[in-house]
Amino acid sequence: MQKSRPILAWETLLDLDADTPGARSSLRDRVERALRRAIDEGRLEPGSALPPSRALAETLGVSRWVVTEAYGQLVAEGVLDARTGSATRVSLGPGTALPRPPAPGPSPSSDAAPPIRYDLRPGIPDLRATPRSRWAAALRNALASLPDHDLAAAHPRGYAPARDAVAAYLSRSRRADPDAARVTITHGATDGMDLLTRELHRRGHRTILVEDPSWPRLRAVAESNGLRPVPVPVDEDGVDTDVLAALSAQTGARAALVTPAHQFPFGAALSPGRREQVIRWARAHRALIIEDDYDAEFRYDRRPIPALQRLAPDHVALIGSLSKSVSPALGLGWMLLPTTISPPISASPPSLVDQAALAHFLTRGDFERHLRTARSRFRHRRARLLDAIRRDLPGLDVTGIAAGMHLVLALPTGTRAAALTSGGAELGLGLTALQRYVTATPRRESLVLGYGNLDDALIEEAVARLALLIRNAAE
Template sequence: MESWATFGGDLHLDLTAGRARGLGLRAALEEAVREASRSGRLPAGTRLPSSRALATDLGIARNTVAEAYAQLTAEGWLTARQGSGTVVADRGGAPAVAPPSTPPRVPAARYDLMPGRPDLSLFPRSAWLAAGRRALATAPHEAFGYTDPRGRIELRRALADYLARARGVRTDPERILVCAGYQQGLGLLCRALGERGARSVAVEEYGLPPQQEVITATGLRTVSVPLDAGGARTDLLGGLTAGAGTGAVVLTAAHQYPTGVPLRPARRAAAVAWARESGGFVIEDDYDGEFRYDRQPVGALQALDPERVVYAGTASKSLAPGLRLGWLALPAELVEPVVRQKELADGQSGVTDQLTLAELIVSGGFDRHVRRCRLHYRRRRDRLVAALAERAPEVEVTGIAAGLHAVLRLPAGSLSDAELLRHAGWSGLSLNTLSGCRTPSAGPAPAGTRSGLVIGYATPPEHTFPGALDALCTLARL
């Protein structure tokens, strides 16, 4: 009874702490005994007081204690034997589980300049709510059941019309698959390609950081494609992929991420020619196709050959990433295998947001929202460029004709990317560097490569944007 005496003296405090966390009296008692058994405060074989004695000691109802003992016995924490009372069970030497260590808190950056993030304050809440009400009022009952894994037909029809009008995509609703954003879509494609015998996927030398992880997680490796002022060197694909079992090449053709250059027409043709000759596919990531400022929109590469090019788009930049809505316009040859992968992944995407987006597109609300965002982001970009021209004129700003980010190429002799990131953290800036976007399979950048920052200018709230520009200009002059 010595162990119980030690534990029992603190039991009132344990119950009080449990109640403070919102537990009921019985739940607090159960949790106190479990924790004492886990930690060794109540070793195996320790005999507990009778339910009557403990209830009297704690000043609570006997039934509460009896029910707690019964629950703990059922869970294996206690053992009740006729004539022997209730004792702490021997759990076979189960090791005590230490609480998970809490990583040190990193102070949140004051200024979020990470690329690829939209201004969430622009999300059209009123228009979205109105579209949702209209969509729900007219949706058939079967829409809320187990439906086509490709997505609701209402959204697929709306997307087919919108993509043809806005991006020149040639497809039809039967070949569109709705997914939970680009990363899921890329994973589905890679798994389908792997089942068809592919061993690798070609990717641009610089690209979206999570892309490599998504591809390699499916069991494929990556082949790096060099970049220059004309975009990816697709004219080299034949030699780069020879013998590699490359099933596809991923391209950000309209606005290369992160450099911002569009893929030259001859390189577009070379990518399609490679796909036709090799039997592979081009995966076109049109991640910010709606936002063009100083030039006419660059049409989708997919229009050159819908049977060899997969078009991938999302609502993450145009609306909000939290919606988890993306889409693939698939070649006929890939529809069945990719749909099968979608069925295995999650069966189908959420219906309510699909219906709402379809209604928003059909009603014209989506186009109005995009026009509003385009004007807002263009003004943000102009303020960024003007501030750097005035206060850090030696910095070259590129990739600004479209999208939500800019590349700042710093003069020779500037701090390294790692040093820039360290100084950015001290200044309260969250941003990325060119080296942070380099594809691991490309290896380190060649010696003499200039340092560069990849700056997203969409996210900071309006009242913090001047402060973000001040801190950025100071960093760029280091």
């Protein structure tokens, strides 16, 4: 088991020569101010453990007394925190206790929240099935094969082999119309949305049409970049394109965020007629459609429908990632942009080694082998979950096509989803209310049940506990 370790600040550079020109200061004052600057600038984070006075004195070439006096002054001001037998640390603020490693021994006290044993939260892949060995092999290959000159070269829109590999994958898997020159490697869908909405704001956009309900993170990113989200209702055929066109006319919105392959969270695929309608809208108004392709690889009753981007590559930006298909821990994704938008440049692109590993992972077929195994596992898991719901929760409606890693369960009249989520925690159930994703359109009280990270051995027990919870809430 990994042990907790303090945050160490021993390697933080302290500049003793950064005082105001012409000022005469003692060494003690200069060390004090250097420490204060490092804390104010965030180079020494709250809770960071500082070196012992002797070690810092040797590093700075000053006497130990100088460092001890500087530490003492900052402790007196509450900037640092010193305790007998423990390292001097940057204070966490008034009234905030310093972090402590968990004490060994018995399990947490009874008033602590129980851990999630039955993970029914949406948006989480099967973390137990993360292809660690294949990804480790891809990383080793990347480190061994990267040319020396690439290690110091700039790759503002992504490492070229990674962009080529993503373009080829999107062509064969999503039937997209790809051009590696229009691919940008990102940290994930959120990062791609951030880059894209910044560019839209720069071009004068101030509103964006979004599905209601929808994943809140991407809405929030757009709003933080100055684009006001305008909610558009969805139904069993996906986003309502008639309402979308009407709201576009009312608000002047010329950008829309949609999930055509598998609407989140209702799980509908955008119908053929509406796919044509939304493309006609984009062409007529020179608008941009942002296609969030978050889990399109997982369709169980037929082949996944092609990406919307294929129908109008000049009007659709396709964003995707490995977060839902492999693991969010990898922190990798991509954008395929129209020719009308120059790929925005990230201030902090993904690691070059990670991008080279992504290229290896895709070109060697490891990603698609992982997907084939995951599709089979999720198909059977979904079937078992539905069987358990029919047996223990008969009469409750389930929404969503045979795809993805979640479904929506409508609750009995009078049952509040929010009460179930809090009550479920006491039973070890990880539950999410549909209302979390709704912005404007009233919806029936429902739960969004994810099964991506649900242990197969616990499916029936999870549903039995959920049924008990719902029955108790109705009494």
